[in-house]
Amino acid sequence: MNDPAIEESPLKTTPTDEDIAILRARDFWASLLLIGLSVFFLWRTLDIPLFGGNRAGVSGASWYNSAAIVPLGIFTALQLLSLVLLRIAIKAGGAKTALSAMGIGWDRTEAVRFTTIGIILFFYIAGLVPRVDFIASSGLLITALIFGFHGGRVARMALCAAVVAVCGVYAFVAHLSQAEWGAHDDDVVTLIAWAGLILWVLICARGDRVLRVVPVIAVLTPVILVCAMAFGFRQNVPNRGGVVFSQIEYHYYVTLRPIWRE
Amino acid sequence: MDFILTQLSGFGGALWALIIDPLTYIYLIVSVFLGITFGALPGLTATLAVTILTGFFGNKVPLDYSLIALLGAYVGAIYGGSYPSILLNIPGTAASAATAMDGYPLAKAGRGGEALGLTTTGSFIGTLIGTLALLVFVWVLLLLSENIASPEKALLALFGILLSGTLMSEDLVVKGWIAGLIGLAMAMVGLDPLLSEPRYTFGWSYMLSGFQVVPVLMGAFAVPQIIEGLRHMDAGKITELKGRILPNLRAVRRYLPTITRSGVIGTGVGALPGVGEDVAGWVSYGVGKSVSKEGHKFGKGSLEGLLSSETANNACIGGALIPLLVLGIPGSPPAAALLGAFKINNIIPGPTIDPDIILRVVAIMVLASFTMFFMGLFTAKVFIKILAIPRTVFLPVVMVLTTIGSFSVGGGINDLYLMLGVGFVAYFMNLLKFPIAPLVIGVILGGLFDETFRRSLLISGGDVMVFFSRPVAGVLLVLNISLVLSQLPFAKRAFARLRGKTA
Numbered sequence A: 001m002n003d004p005a006i007e008e009s010p011l012k013t014t015p016t017d018e019d020i021a022i023l024r025a026r027d028f029w030a031s032l033l034l035i036g037l038s039v040f041f042l043w044r045t046l047d048i049p050l051f052g053g054n055r056a057g058v059s060g061a062s063w064y065n066s067a068a069i070v071p072l073g074i075f076t077a078l079q080l081l082s083l084v085l086l087r088i089a090i091k092a093g094g095a096k097t098a099l100s101a102m103g104i105g106w107d108r109t110e111a112v113r114f115t116t117i118g119i120i121l122f123f124y125i126a127g128l129v130p131r132v133d134f135i136a137s138s139g140l141l142i143t144a145l146i147f148g149f150h151g152g153r154v155a156r157m158a159l160c161a162a163v164v165a166v167c168g169v170y171a172f173v174a175h176l177s178q179a180e181w182g183a184h185d186d187d188v189v190t191l192i193a194w195a196g197l198i199l200w201v202l203i204c205a206r207g208d209r210v211l212r213v214v215p216v217i218a219v220l221t222p223v224i225l226v227c228a229m230a231f232g233f234r235q236n237v238p239n240r241g242g243v244v245f246s247q248i249e250y251h252y253y254v255t256l257r258p259i260w261r262e
Numbered sequence B: 001m002d003f004i005l006t007q008l009s010g011f012g013g014a015l016w017a018l019i020i021d022p023l024t025y026i027y028l029i030v031s032v033f034l035g036i037t038f039g040a041l042p043g044l045t046a047t048l049a050v051t052i053l054t055g056f057f058g059n060k061v062p063l064d065y066s067l068i069a070l071l072g073a074y075v076g077a078i079y080g081g082s083y084p085s086i087l088l089n090i091p092g093t094a095a096s097a098a099t100a101m102d103g104y105p106l107a108k109a110g111r112g113g114e115a116l117g118l119t120t121t122g123s124f125i126g127t128l129i130g131t132l133a134l135l136v137f138v139w140v141l142l143l144l145s146e147n148i149a150s151p152e153k154a155l156l157a158l159f160g161i162l163l164s165g166t167l168m169s170e171d172l173v174v175k176g177w178i179a180g181l182i183g184l185a186m187a188m189v190g191l192d193p194l195l196s197e198p199r200y201t202f203g204w205s206y207m208l209s210g211f212q213v214v215p216v217l218m219g220a221f222a223v224p225q226i227i228e229g230l231r232h233m234d235a236g237k238i239t240e241l242k243g244r245i246l247p248n249l250r251a252v253r254r255y256l257p258t259i260t261r262s263g264v265i266g267t268g269v270g271a272l273p274g275v276g277e278d279v280a281g282w283v284s285y286g287v288g289k290s291v292s293k294e295g296h297k298f299g300k301g302s303l304e305g306l307l308s309s310e311t312a313n314n315a316c317i318g319g320a321l322i323p324l325l326v327l328g329i330p331g332s333p334p335a336a337a338l339l340g341a342f343k344i345n346n347i348i349p350g351p352t353i354d355p356d357i358i359l360r361v362v363a364i365m366v367l368a369s370f371t372m373f374f375m376g377l378f379t380a381k382v383f384i385k386i387l388a389i390p391r392t393v394f395l396p397v398v399m400v401l402t403t404i405g406s407f408s409v410g411g412g413i414n415d416l417y418l419m420l421g422v423g424f425v426a427y428f429m430n431l432l433k434f435p436i437a438p439l440v441i442g443v444i445l446g447g448l449f450d451e452t453f454r455r456s457l458l459i460s461g462g463d464v465m466v467f468f469s470r471p472v473a474g475v476l477l478v479l480n481i482s483l484v485l486s487q488l489p490f491a492k493r494a495f496a497r498l499r500g501k502t503a
Helices: A004-008 A017-045 A069-091 A108-131 A134-150 A154-174 A185-204 A209-232 A243-261 B002-019 B022-040 B046-057 B063-080 B082-087 B094-108 B112-147 B150-167 B173-187 B205-209 B213-229 B249-254 B256-271 B277-291 B303-327 B333-344 B355-378 B380-386 B391-408 B413-431 B437-459 B471-486 B489-502
Strands: none
Touching: A017 A069, A069 B173, A069 B437, A108 A134, A108 A154, A108 B213, A108 B391, A108 B413, A134 A154, A134 A185, A134 A209, A134 A243, A134 B391, A154 A185, A185 A209, A185 A243, A209 A243, A209 B391, B002 B112, B002 B355, B022 B046, B022 B063, B022 B082, B022 B355, B022 B380, B046 B063, B046 B213, B046 B333, B046 B391, B063 B082, B063 B112, B063 B303, B063 B333, B063 B355, B082 B094, B082 B112, B082 B380, B094 B112, B094 B277, B094 B303, B112 B249, B112 B256, B112 B303, B112 B355, B150 B173, B150 B303, B150 B437, B150 B471, B173 B437, B213 B333, B213 B391, B213 B413, B213 B437, B249 B256, B256 B277, B256 B303, B277 B303, B303 B333, B303 B355, B333 B437, B355 B380, B391 B413, B471 B489
């Protein structure tokens, strides 16, 4: 691996001194976090009987068979290695630059990009998928991600993140408990938001071939996937009672299936 | 002799059963096509292809078809990575990074067709070499595996995690080991395997069964790729393909020694636990450069350089399946995804695996390599067109595929939360240059390590000499210690001094 040809490779780039300095500043914070986490989990491991605990009058196992022995080893090793990483980071000057934005390589555009993607993915998984029709929520996700990030424009990223967040927050707040996940008002809100976003995409699509195909991809992908999963593989799909999928399912079993069964 | 004949007849029977089943071809063509597509699209990887298909085919079709789909995608994806490497100078997968070194200069010199044709042939022969090694060595190791009990399994699992951490780390080796330890720690969640003691469940009943493999794989490999890839980038200018793709037989014969050598190296690297196709490609490229007569041309458009990496990364597949099938330890990240598929089908790879499954895997590999070969030669233009699709278009689709695949494997919505959580952690780990492969290997092998380590101590009554006194365990312990020691600064300085003296 130390072959000069490999080091010369444009694909396995040799990091510059500046890259390494940024990495060490980040390593400083990462090692502190890891030390904290390993201490926390070592403390939690103490809850597991190590020296033959007594549960409901039954004697536990010896130390060497305790459920705590391997986790203790893992978190101790993690702590030691984190200390090694901290030492390397400090020796390389990581601690000195760790408090400056430049030191850790802060990039505002990159932070906005990650935050907006994070918001979209979080509200999609935590808010929409459990509560809203899968076709509507996935269609909205595809539209938001392509439109928001294709041109790399910050305003579009923010708009798309806001649209998905509004739908996600509504579904989350209006139907927090699992017993309410079958309600349809959040499906309607998501469908309206999706239709509005698609309209805006088409308005902005003049001269952009990629944006023109967004509605087609956003509609066809979830429909094909969910139908393949539900009717092809006969598997459960998220939110089966969703307003769009329940209609597809009804017509599949009531209208279509009898045709080829006969 | 009897042994070889029995093996060959068993393999022939498995192959024949697949050949006469028409569904085999449907699964093969679809999966190899999807695999090549995943490999060809920069930003998607072979591991992701196998992981996503595990969500769809893992436990929803009979095991044979499931294996065809996953192995077909694996073989196709490793080969597919060569397209953007040669035509765009962007490796489609990490495995084909070395391919771009010579592939792109060849394409620029108007020899793109020749490069693709030879790459296809090299990948095909490489896959067959790896498969042959799988057929032979898996049985040898299965015979030896009678000597492998709990202490050896624990040390092998540890060796896999340490080796993966050492070789897969781009920055400091300590980061690879930390990633492996995080994976091991994640595997500790849930009821412990011997006493059913709950660990780190925080009162959440879902956590009692521990972290499921498929959502962890999806989170670790898909989510960071999606976050990282969703940025505005030009698809890149595809170099015009000149020359015929069908390989020249004389050229194949001329480069056969290179292909054979690279196939053997790739298989060997693949057989190392936790080390993937990218390492195989680079190692073979490095060896090729030092032993080849045209070593000075490597990096400037050498066909030998191209074949060194491309043959090795495909041969690595067969090698990676050897420790997976014999010991239950994946030889590469995509093999880890395959292990996930085995697990959700209630098949435990290891010494007790049904020998018929091994023969079927070998037969499927042979058919998948032929399918890849013919698709590569006759439908290359389709895959070249796919290269023009921007990442911002296909990655959102991948997110939906990942979500529905992860949901349907069994855990429902909770699996999706797990996938997203692991995904965000994996993204930050990527950002900090912590490798992800050791983490996944740690999650997969953590349960095995915990169980076998404690069982060894239980059987020996707490005597740690059990890890020294058995010959195979002793060797493995020495390997583990040597691996750690070799990375310490004083050892590195000693190696450097030694190298200086010999030079």
